[in-house]
Amino acid sequence: MRWLRSLSGRFLILTVLFVMLAEVLIFVPSIARYREDFLISRLDRSQIASLALLAKEDISPELQDELLRNAGVFNVVLRRDEARQLVLSSPIPAPITATYDLRDATALELIRDAMIRLATPEPQVIRVIGNPVRMAGILIEVTLDTRELRDAMIDYGLRILLLSAVISAVTAILLFLAVRSLLVKPIKRVVGHMQSYAAAPEDGRRVITPSAGVTELREAEETLQLMQTQLTSSLKQKDRLAQLGAAVAKVSHDLRNILTSAQLFTDRLEMSEDPTVKRMAPKLVNSITRAVHLCESTLAYGRAEEPGPTLGRAYLADIVSDVIDSERLSVGDGEVSFSEDIPGAMTIRADAEQIYRVISNLVRNARQAIVSSGTPGEINIAALETEADWIIRVTDTGPGLPPKAREFLFQPFHGRATKGGSGLGLNIASELVRGHGGELTLERSDKTGTVFKITLPKGGLENT
Known part of the structure; x- marks a missing residue:
C-alpha cells in the first residue's frame, strides 16, 4: 500500500510496534505479580479454612472437604511453635512436582516460575509455602492443582494484551495525527513550494x-x-x-x-x-x-569563449609603457603617480594584446580606487624572471578591496573592485591569464594597498 511508504504511515507502524514492545516488557513482571497474588490468596483462604478446625476440633469429613474446596487446595499445614501440624487434608491426585517458597522469592525467580507455568499446559500438583497473616504461626504450607492457576494467568494475560493493543492503537493514532500536523503537512507545503518554484524559477512571487x-x-x-x-x-x-x-x-x-x-x-x-x-x-x-x-x-x-592567445615574443617594457601612457591621460596632476620596474631586455612568450588588456585592467582598477579615495597614491608595475616563470606584480597604495569584492573576486558581476564597476574586468583578466597557462592571484589587499600577481609559465620559449 502506498501509505505504508509515506512518513506518517511508517511512523504509525513503528509507534504500534514500540508501544507493543513496551507493553510486553510490562506484561512479563505483571503476570509474575499476578501469579504471586493468586498463590498468596490461596494461602490466606487456606489459613481462614484452618481456623474452623482450630476453633472446633471435631468436624465432619464433609465439612473438611468443603473447606478445602473453598480454599482451592488439597491440604493445609501450619507450623506453630516449631511444631508442624497437618490441619486440613484430602487425597492428592498426583505426586507433588515442585515446591515454591514465597517468603524469600526474588523478582527474577517469580518471573521465571511464571513463564514456566505458562509454558507448561499439563496440570501439576505443587506445594506452596508462605507466611501466615496476623502472626498466626511460623509458616503455612498448601498443595494445589496448577490448572486453575494457569487458566487464571492466561485470562489475565489476554486482558493485559487486549488493553495493550487498545493503548497502542490510541497512542499510535494520536502520534500519527500529531506527526501529520507538525511534520508531514509542513514538509508537503515545502515540497509544494519547491514544485511551484521549479515551474517558474524566475518568478519572485513563488519564493x-x-x-x-x-x-x-x-x-x-x-x-x-x-x-x-x-x-x-x-x-x-x-x-x-x-x-x-x-x-x-x-x-x-x-x-x-x-x-x-x-x-x-x-x-x-x-x-x-x-x-x-x-x-x-x-x-x-x-x-x-x-x-x-x-x-x-x-x-x-x-x-x-575568449579566443586563445596567439603566442609570440613580446617586450614587456613596451607593453607596460603603453599602459602607463594611456592611464596618465586619464588622471589629473598629483592624483596618481606611476612607476615601473621592468628589466629592459625582458622578453616574454605571450599574446601582447591580451597581456596589455590584463595589465591595463589591473592598473585601471587601481587608478579608479585611488581617485575615488580622494587621497593621492602610486601605482607600480614590477616584473622578475625565474627559471620556470615570468612574474608581474601590479601594486597600488589605494584603500584596498572591499570584503565582498575579495570574496567573489574573479566572478563576473560580483567581484567589483571599484564602486560602480561591472565586475567583468578581473574576470576577463583572469581568463586571459589562464589562456596562457598562468594564474592571476591577489597577493595582498588591506588599508595600505593592493598587490596582484601575474604568473606566466616559460614553457616553450626556446621554440618560438
Whole structure:
C-alpha cells in the first residue's frame, strides 16, 4: 500500500510496534505479580479454612472437604511453635512436582516460575509455602492443582494484551495525527513550494515565505528561501547578460567598422611634420588597433569563449609603457603617480594584446580606487624572471578591496573592485591569464594597498 511508504504511515507502524514492545516488557513482571497474588490468596483462604478446625476440633469429613474446596487446595499445614501440624487434608491426585517458597522469592525467580507455568499446559500438583497473616504461626504450607492457576494467568494475560493493543492503537493514532500536523503537512507545503518554484524559477512571487513553527523546519524553509532568492537573482542576471551580450555584439560589429575607417585616417597623421603629432600619432594608432581587436574579440566571445592567445615574443617594457601612457591621460596632476620596474631586455612568450588588456585592467582598477579615495597614491608595475616563470606584480597604495569584492573576486558581476564597476574586468583578466597557462592571484589587499600577481609559465620559449 502506498501509505505504508509515506512518513506518517511508517511512523504509525513503528509507534504500534514500540508501544507493543513496551507493553510486553510490562506484561512479563505483571503476570509474575499476578501469579504471586493468586498463590498468596490461596494461602490466606487456606489459613481462614484452618481456623474452623482450630476453633472446633471435631468436624465432619464433609465439612473438611468443603473447606478445602473453598480454599482451592488439597491440604493445609501450619507450623506453630516449631511444631508442624497437618490441619486440613484430602487425597492428592498426583505426586507433588515442585515446591515454591514465597517468603524469600526474588523478582527474577517469580518471573521465571511464571513463564514456566505458562509454558507448561499439563496440570501439576505443587506445594506452596508462605507466611501466615496476623502472626498466626511460623509458616503455612498448601498443595494445589496448577490448572486453575494457569487458566487464571492466561485470562489475565489476554486482558493485559487486549488493553495493550487498545493503548497502542490510541497512542499510535494520536502520534500519527500529531506527526501529520507538525511534520508531514509542513514538509508537503515545502515540497509544494519547491514544485511551484521549479515551474517558474524566475518568478519572485513563488519564493517560499517561512512559516513553520518547528525550529528545524523553519531553518530549512529559511535556507530554501535564501537559495531560491539567490537563484532567481542569478537567473535574472543571466537573462540580462544574454540580452546585453547580443547588444554588445551588434555595437561591436558597427564600432569595428567605424574604428577601421578611423585607422585609415590616422595613417595620414603619421605623415605630419608637427613634432607633437608625430609623437602622439603612433600611440593613437596603437589605441585604435587595440580597439579594433577588442571589438573582434567581443564578437568572438559572443559566439564562444575568449579566443586563445596567439603566442609570440613580446617586450614587456613596451607593453607596460603603453599602459602607463594611456592611464596618465586619464588622471589629473598629483592624483596618481606611476612607476615601473621592468628589466629592459625582458622578453616574454605571450599574446601582447591580451597581456596589455590584463595589465591595463589591473592598473585601471587601481587608478579608479585611488581617485575615488580622494587621497593621492602610486601605482607600480614590477616584473622578475625565474627559471620556470615570468612574474608581474601590479601594486597600488589605494584603500584596498572591499570584503565582498575579495570574496567573489574573479566572478563576473560580483567581484567589483571599484564602486560602480561591472565586475567583468578581473574576470576577463583572469581568463586571459589562464589562456596562457598562468594564474592571476591577489597577493595582498588591506588599508595600505593592493598587490596582484601575474604568473606566466616559460614553457616553450626556446621554440618560438
